[in-house]
Amino acid sequence: MYLPEHFAETRSGELHALITANPLGALVTSGSDGLDANHVPFELLPDQGPQGTLQAHLARANPLVEQITDGMRVLVIFQGPQAYVSPNWYPSKHETHRQVPTWNYQVVHAHGRIRLRDDERFVRGLVARLTRKHEVASGQDRPWKMTDSSPEYISQMLAAIVGIDVEIEQLVGKFKLSQNKAAEDIAGAADGLERGGHGDLAAAMARPQD
Structure with a gap:
């Protein structure tokens, strides 16, 4: 990744x-067969390993399951807020006309080593934690839990997936938030993003970067 x-x-x-x-x-x-990418919701265990550990599950039918060898190097990419930035939002543009469009974003690349966790207890615990967290985050009045279904059905579903974990060896973050612009231009771009419905990105631009 190009990283000024x-x-x-x-x-x-x-x-x-x-x-x-x-x-x-x-x-x-x-x-x-070359490069491949699978989009998977991960749980981060920040205190497990030097940089943290990522845990997730894959469908047992996914060909990747047969290709994984313990310790194989992988990359996991996480995309944060992102949006187009118009030159019109920079005060200096109206004075010098020396600004161009760009795109602001936040992204993290997690480099690490993967291993399979084909263990019903591991998978059950992972699914329970992920479900509990995201059911609450989605605002459910009665968050779904595995006991809402029959034990036989849940066991059948769990048998169809396998767990993975990725021990993170390196984290690379690129937070492109107009840091190369003058303060008034950063503020102008943040205001434009806020008005355009990109409040998370605007807020990130306003936070101290050191």
């Missing part, structure tokens, strides 16, 4: 926060 110094985010807390808030990761692997 002024867009590099190295604070592990910020990188972990983006992953937690945007858990659907693109799991990128390289096998005999």
